[in-house]
Amino acid sequence: MNVRWAAEPTPTDRGALFGLGVFRCVTATWAVVVALIDSRSGVLVHPSVALGILGPVLAWSVLTVVLARRSPGVMLTAQAQLLDFLLGALVVVGEWVTYDGAHPLRFGAMWQLAPVLGAGLRFGTLGGLVAGVGLGFVNAAALGLAEGLEGELLAALSAIVLLGVAGAATGAIMDRLRHAEDDLAEAKARERIARTLHDGVLQTLAAIQRRSDDEELVALARRQDRDLRRWIRGEAGTAPAAGGRTLVEALHDLADRVQARDAVAVEIVAVTDPRPATEVREALLGAVSEAVTNANKHASASRVTVFVDSPDGAVHCSVCDDGTGFDTAGTVSGLGIDGSIRAPVESVGGTVEIGSRPGEGTEVCIRVPLDPGNGP
Amino acid sequence: MNRRLRVVVADDHEIWRSGLRADLGDDFVVVAEAPDAPEAIRAVRREVPDLVLCDLNMPGGGGLAVVRAVAEVAPVVILTVSEAERDLLDTVAAGAVGYLLKSTRSADLEAALRLAAEGEPVFSPQLAALLIGEFRRLASHEPTGATGEDPRGAATTPLSPREREVLGLVARGRTYKQVGAELFISPKTVENHVRNTMAKLHLSRRNELIRWAVDHGID
Numbered sequence: 230m231n232v233r234w235a236a237e238p239t240p241t242d243r244g245a246l247f248g249l250g251v252f253r254c255v256t257a258t259w260a261v262v263v264a265l266i267d268s269r270s271g272v273l274v275h276p277s278v279a280l281g282i283l284g285p286v287l288a289w290s291v292l293t294v295v296l297a298r299r300s301p302g303v304m305l306t307a308q309a310q311l312l313d314f315l316l317g318a319l320v321v322v323g324e325w326v327t328y329d330g331a332h333p334l335r336f337g338a339m340w341q342l343a344p345v346l347g348a349g350l351r352f353g354t355l356g357g358l359v360a361g362v363g364l365g366f367v368n369a370a371a372l373g374l375a376e377g378l379e380g381e382l383l384a385a386l387s388a389i390v391l392l393g394v395a396g397a398a399t400g401a402i403m404d405r406l407r408h409a410e411d412d413l414a415e416a417k418a419r420e421r422i423a424r425t426l427h428d429g430v431l432q433t434l435a436a437i438q439r440r441s442d443d444e445e446l447v448a449l450a451r452r453q454d455r456d457l458r459r460w461i462r463g464e465a466g467t468a469p470a471a472g473g474r475t476l477v478e479a480l481h482d483l484a485d486r487v488q489a490r491d492a493v494a495v496e497i498v499a500v501t502d503p504r505p506a507t508e509v510r511e512a513l514l515g516a517v518s519e520a521v522t523n524a525n526k527h528a529s530a531s532r533v534t535v536f537v538d539s540p541d542g543a544v545h546c547s548v549c550d551d552g553t554g555f556d557t558a559g560t561v562s563g564l565g566i567d568g569s570i571r572a573p574v575e576s577v578g579g580t581v582e583i584g585s586r587p588g589e590g591t592e593v594c595i596r597v598p599l600d601p602g603n604g605p
Numbered sequence: 606m607n608r609r610l611r612v613v614v615a616d617d618h619e620i621w622r623s624g625l626r627a628d629l630g631d632d633f634v635v636v637a638e639a640p641d642a643p644e645a646i647r648a649v650r651r652e653v654p655d656l657v658l659c660d661l662n663m664p665g666g667g668g669l670a671v672v673r674a675v676a677e678v679a680p681v682v683i684l685t686v687s688e689a690e691r692d693l694l695d696t697v698a699a700g701a702v703g704y705l706l707k708s709t710r711s712a713d714l715e716a717a718l719r720l721a722a723e724g725e726p727v728f729s730p731q732l733a734a735l736l737i738g739e740f741r742r743l744a745s746h747e748p749t750g751a752t753g754e755d756p757r758g759a760a761t762t763p764l765s766p767r768e769r770e771v772l773g774l775v776a777r778g779r780t781y782k783q784v785g786a787e788l789f790i791s792p793k794t795v796e797n798h799v800r801n802t803m804a805k806l807h808l809s810r811r812n813e814l815i816r817w818a819v820d821h822g823i824d
Contacts, residue, residue, distance in 0.1 A: 427662065431686045432618055438708035440628070451708070458687060498730040498776050500738045534730055534778025538737070549777045592777065 238301040241406045245350050246301050249343060250294035256339035257283065257290040260320070263336040267328070274329040279336065282323040286316055286340060305351055310344075314360060317344035318367045325375035341368075345392050349399030357396025365389030423461040431457060448489040455481060476510055476544070477502040480535055483518055487533075493525045495533045503539035505599045512573040513546060513597050516581070519569040520548035520593040528552025528591055539599075548593040554585040570595075577601040609634045610722045613652055615645035615671060616660040616684070621707070625658065628711045632719065641665040642674075649675040656722045661685040661692060661704075669696050676700030682721050694735055697803065698810040703727025728799050733776035736802055740764050743809050762805045762812070771798040 238246065261283050268276035289312070296304050303309055320337035328335070345364055349357025369385035372378065378385060434457075437450040455478065474482065477499045484495035505513065517535060524530040530552030538545045570593065571581045579597030610633045614622050622638045629635065636652045639645035642665035649657055649671070657679050661668040668683045669692055675681065676699065683696050683704035693704055703726050705717055721727045744763055764772070767788075774784045781792040781799075788795070 427686070428618070432621065432707070435686050435707035436620070436624060439710060439714070440624070454686075454708070496730060496778065498734045498778070500734045500741075500776070532778065536730070536734070536777045538734075538776075540741070547777055549779070551778075589783075 238305055239407060239410055241403070241410050242305065242350070243297065243301045245403065245406075246297035246304050247294065249347055249350065250290065250297045252346075253290035253293055253340065253343045254287075256343065257287040260336040260340050261287060264327075267336070272329060273327055273336075275327040279323060279327040282319055282327075283336070286320060289313070289316055290340075290343075304347075310348060310351055313344040313347050314364070317341045317364055321364060321368045322371040325371040342392070342395060345396040346399045349396040349401075350403050352400065353404050354397050354400035357398070357400035358393050359396070361392035361394065361396030362389055365392045368392075419461070426457055426461060444492075445489050448485040452482070452485055475502045476505065476513070477537060479510070479514055480517065480537065483514065483521070484535070487518075487521050487525070491525045493521075493530060493533060495521060495535065498534055498536045500538040500540075503537070503544045503599065505544050505597060506601060509544070509577045509579075509597050509599065509601055512577045512579070513544065513595060516570045516574050516593075516595055517546060517548055519566075520595075523566075524548065524550035524552050524591065528554060530590070542599060544595075544597050544599065546595045546597075548595075549590065550592075551590045554587050554589045554591050556587055557583060557585050610656055610719070611636045611652065611654040612718075613637045613639065613645065613648050613654045613657045613679070615639040615642070615648075615657065615663060615668075617641060617663045618660075621660070621684075628714070629718075630711075630715055632715065642667060642670040645671045646674040649678055654679050656718060657681040658718070659683055659701075661696065667692065668701070669699060672696045672699045672701045680721050680724060682718065682727055694739055694806070695810070697732065697735075698806050700807070703729065703732060705729070706731075725796070726799055726803060728775060730776045730778050733772045736806060737769075737772050737776060739806065740769075740802075740809075743813070762808050764802060764805065768798050768802050768805075771795055772802060775799065 261280070264273060264276065264279045264283060267273035268279070273279055293304060293313075296309075317340070320341050324335045324337050341364060345357065345361040348360030352360075365385075365388045368388050369378070372381055372385055431454060434450045434454040438447050438454070441447050441450070459478070477497060480497045480499075484497055487493060487495050521533050521535070524533045528550055530550035533548060533550045536545075536547045536549070566581075566583065574581050574595055574597060577597055578601050579595060581596075582594040583591065584594070585591035609631070612629065612633050612635050614625050614635050615638070616622050616625075617640050619640070622635075622640075626635045626638075636654055637648035639648050641663050644665075645657070645659060645663070657671065657675065659668045659671045659681055661683050662685075663671075668681075668685075672681050672683070680702040681696075681700070683693065683701050684707050685693060685704055686707045697703065702721050702724070703717075705714060705727060709717070717727050717729075740763065770788065771784055774787060775781075779787070781795040784795045785792040
């Protein structure tokens with residue numbers, strides 16, 4: 230097993246270690262009191278041995294509290310864990326050695342839990358289970374040596390199970406807590422960075438977009454702007470490649486490319502960001518791209534607005550320009566409308582309507598179903 | 606226009622205020638600048654400008670506080686780095702004449718501000734899209750009479766079919782003139798429809814608040 234010799238304790242670790250240290254002190258003190266009472270009543274036949282064990286146990290207990298406060302990392306080392314476990318085993322064995330025959334109370338019954346809980350805290354579910362079961366077996370062995378296992382088998386087994394469960398449960402709880410702690414820390418860090426970005430970089434990117442005459446620089450700033458915002462919203466995990474972007478983001482990319490290439494302003498206006506199936510999305514993006522290119526190349530438009538909405542389970546997308554327009558009754562071949570707009574849209578079950586009059590711009594209305602086959 | 610427009614600029618970033626001052630050109634004169642909402646409110650009440658340009662996120666309550674306090678005194682245009690911000694629609698509902706993205710190019714910015722100073726809403730296609738989405742949201746939360754045919758039961762004020770049509774066309778980038786030509790109405794009527802949608806948003810938001818308060822036992 231690959232053991233970290235000095236793990237970096239989290240705030241949760243610190244709290245748990247301190248609590249466990251206090252638990253050790255209280256139970257060790259309790260053990261001393263029980264041992265004193267029992268030696269007076271005579272059931273504890275070797276008081277010097279018992280106190281010889283409990284002395285170091287009490288000292289270690291106090292030390293764990295101090296360490297939990299001063300340098301909790303030490304408590305997480307394998308050496309500290311081993312010492313803790315050996316003391317636990319010593320207490321378990323000591324009980325069977327120092328008492329004579331039946332006794333109602335045992336001094337170490339509580340303290341021996343501490344090393345098991347500590348192992349769960351440090352090594353997680355499996356570590357806690359192993360420590361608990363191990364100590365349970367030490368207990369069974371000592372019991373067997375002292376009184377014989379006959380008639381005590383059930384007690385020995387239940388001790389193994391209970392200690393194992395205690396250790397495993399502690400480990401599981403600590404793992405959960407650490408995960409929650411990590412998530413919280415990440416959320417906090419993201420919020421802090423988001424605030425910094427909002428006050429700094431995003432303002433600068435906006436200033437570049439507003440004041441620069443360099444179209445390429447403006448497009449770059451716009452793209453960075455959107456990527457950062459996406460990261461702030463917590464969607465940074467998705468790849469920046471075309472496949473990972475939403476429909477509206479892909480349209481923005483398209484607009485950036487066209488604006489960088491031609492002197493035409495392309496505005497994306499979206500009521501919602503629908504999520505059509507991949508082939509529908511590709512067909513739609515291709516058709517929009519062609520319509521925007523047409524607006525620029527053939528209609529010499531200066532401004533194109535791409536509107537997206539999905540009011541009824543289908544995607545509505547219209548590409549409107551302020552260009553020269555044309556007579557829809559006349560010939561429209563050569564504009565690529567049939568091949569590059571109508572064909573891909575109709576292949577996924579969509580429809581295309583084109584409205585235009587000379588001098589009044591053009592509107593290409595595209596409707597596609599979210600899933601191909603479900604015609605709009 | 607011969608008279609120079611008097612403007613109050615409120616933004617907590619000094620670089621933005623100076624940048625705007627430099628970019629606004631000869632038609633505008635910046636009479637006061639403010640780094641936060643309370644200072645902006647004081648400046649507007651003192652100067653009574655033709656126009657207030659106000660950042661959405663500012664200390665002291667942000668653009669929303671400014672709009673609530675001085676929307677009656679002077680038209681307020683919200684400047685924002687992102688149209689995706691949740692409070693944007695609140696400022697419009699509270700009486701801002703509209704919003705502009707901080708990335709809006711200087712020429713477009715000036716043109717929009719000149720119209721705003723004349724009391725026209727700065728009604729971008731994006732704002733129209735926001736309104737369409739918002740009224741759809743309000744309608745879907747309506748327990749009964751989502752179509753608005755039962756005015757007694759409806760807490761929100763739904764858009765009329767004509768208003769929806771107008772919003773849809775504005776969102777597609779049409780000017781008021783083009784919308785009017787398409788619907789066979791005058792541009793002035795289009796403008797009225799736009800104003801009405803903003804008034805209805807205002808009313809719906811208030812009703813929503815009242816209903817929320819009633820639902821939660823607050824009188």
